[in-house]
Amino acid sequence: MARVSRAGRGEEPAVRFNHTLLQRARLDLDLTQEQVAASIGVDVRTYRRYESGAVNDPRLGFSVRSPSRRRIIERLGAELGLAEAELLVAGAEAEAEAAPAADPAAEGAGAASQAAEAPAPAWRPLHAHTLQRARHFVGRAEILDRLAAWAGGSPPRPRVIALLGVGGAGKTAIAERFLQGLGDAPRPGGVLVWSFYDDPRTEAFLDQAAAYFAPGAGASGPAAPGPQAAPGEQLARLKEALGQGPPHLLVLDGLETVQAEGGAGRAHGELHDALLRRLLCAIASGLGGARALVTSRFELADLSAWAEGGLATIRPEPLCEGDAASLLRRWGIRGDDGALGALFETTGGHALSVAVVGSYVGAFLGGDAGRLSAAQAAHLAEAEQDDVLARRLSSVLSAYARALPPGERDLLARLSVFPGGAGEEALLQLVRAGGEIAGAMAGWGAAELARGLARLERLGLVFAARPGERCYSTHPFVRQHFKSLLGVPPERVHAAGSAAPPPRLDEAPRRAPREREAVDAFEAILTELLGAGRAGEAYDIYALALGGFAHLGLKLGDMARGARILRAFAGGDDPRGMPASLPARVRASLAYDAGLYAGALGDLAFACACYEAHNEIAGALADPAPIATGLRTLAYTERLRGDLTGARRLLERSAEIAGGAAGSARRAAAHVDQVHAVRALALLAAVLHDLGEVDAAGERFARLRALGDAPVARRALWEAEHALALGRRDEAREATERNIAECRRRGWEGHVAHGHTLLGLALLDGGEGGGGDVASAGAHLDEARRWAAATGEVEVALRCHELAARIALAAGRLDDGARQALEGLHVAEACGFGPFRARLAVVAARCALARGAGAAASATALADSSVAWAGEDAWARADALHWAGVARAAAARGGERARGRELLAEAAALRARLRHPGAGASREALARLGG
16 A cells, blocks of 8 residues: 555655755765866855755655756765665655754753754744855864863853954955855755945844844744844844744844944944844843854954953954965965965955955956065065054055956946945946946946846955845955945946936925835935035935934934944944034034934933033024023933932023023023023923922922913923822823823824823822832833834833833732842843842842842842942932831841841931932831831
């Protein structure tokens, strides 16, 4: 009787292609996927389908009826020495060989049995970008062995490995070789490869990572990429997925493109994007089984705290003379050891320089090392370190540019305009454009273009950016050099290659675009305009076509993009560097917007630097209104950081400039809008409240009402927070409900979200024991989270964490409450939100206390930390002192109880002075201790 296959037919068992054997054979022969693909006459994309097992149909297995498949099997066997019977095996045999081993980190018999019954999902690596492969690779065995051991270790130690070195030191080539060793076969954890050289948009990386590692809510394994996450959900979704345990790996190439070079407001090596910074810090500190391999020219300043455990740095040394000689010979260089040694001396062992010299001598000097003139050698050897290596390489590239045929030189120069690579069709569009756009390629057809690209690829100057798609790119160093040879504005080349002319503002839509493709296009043109020195036109695109912060930030929530655009305007990390060709008012507004984006992303220190730059520029203007606004916004940010005294001084100065509404002895110019004075006075009242000057705060809120100010937006929220803190819950709730309605009418959704968190807190019982209308508070939390998810605004996200933790505590969900509080605490620490650290630590301590004696030590540590973090915030300090005292009082030791009495006595006195609703609870707790 015939056996029934999985396809349900009376046939022989399904044959499957043995992809694991193919991978082992390739690695044993030390061949790359590209080399095997070329040897059997297919593109790399096709070959990868065989090595990954993608050619196996889940039901039918692998069919060899196709003549093309039969030829591939025959060629694979001939090239790798494999018999057809080894490559084509019965389905069950292939599955048994390919099944992943049990997770060595699984503990206990239960875990082992579960692994046997339900093997971990298999993840296929995702190469979002193809790392540039060294055409000839030598040495580096020790580094590759270390990386291979690290990738297979469980748990990974360290969590992050950084390959650091000067440009062209071979970092990317090492990472690419490491990935070759991993292969593309399914793994127990995901592998995501991203090149910031090809796409420096951190939000695009987070989009891709969230879609890959967290393809859908509740997904437990790999799947097709899910829907794009909102900006505020990207990091949360990604961290949750990475924290679930699988040995996921991120390979991030060219991190220096999103790091600071040092200067005003930024440390050298600091990541520009706060979300990416938080992700790498989380991985370094331990996030499931996740690990990251990054390459950069700069130290990872943000991860310095984990330098002794979570982060390891590998600095590839220059090639030794023997490896350099081997590399030169692979490029076809002839000569004795002395001649090769002389070439080695000209490069200093710099990996890319050795490769380019080898390619140059091989291509243009007949492979004769002796033909490199003494003058050329002396010119190459003139430098000594770092930038000196760059000058050496630049000299070789200059020689290359002179030696290349004009068409190939211009092709390479035009390809360099596209950092993410360009396909053959885009390059053909440049040829068709003719004139200076085509340059020496004028008159070429598809065949000439293909030959030019193939020759440049053989020379090692370009590589396939996306194999199988005929898309080409080049090394950043090569790109930078040849782009300087364009002879035509790069934005014109970019526009011609994209088949879309630069957008004209008089033809722009009446409303700023929401579609990502349209926003991407405007950003690309804006960047090219800045590169061409046309800052005024670039500003028009930012302010009019893209709508500035009001649209990019408040409506699209595209904070990372806005921050990147403003950094491009400044030409780096100093917000004072806005183009001098722009009017002072425009430069000031750009610096101000940069602060808004940074503040929303939780990058408070840099936000302050931006506002200080704005104030410096605005100080030269005749109109005092911008400086009054800048001082007030700087004070707002300093309040978030916890510098209340500094915020108070800034606000008093702002109010004075705005007309003396805060009691100044002199008034500013009569034309200054009174609204600036009112806003400064309102924020000053909130700061005085934080400092514990309750009566002074109340007096200023009353003065605002006497001035006829209608409470709305933040000014109303601050007064409601003041009332809620004093126990006037109904007043706070009614005022906030009116404020939410008005803010919603005006489209101020950020203020609406803040209001919902305040309403949620007002609905919870103000007593120390918790309780209240938990369900209604949860509904307000959901409303606030919509804004946090849409924009990623960190202040609102922290308010949501606090409210969520308080709701869980009131409902008795202690684990959930502690998790929410600690997640918020980590964000507050990473971003420098001082008072939030204290408030969230208090909630976490309360959750620990509610668990009982087993969590007493944790509760005490958290409460003690909250006292230290409270700083000048009197209300946060009062609560921290109370719960630190309660935690000590729960201890059995006499010394702890004595310290508890001291803390509770201080808390009772401070709460009484503040007229805190919990003052009675502190007195009662103190009385129980005999105080």
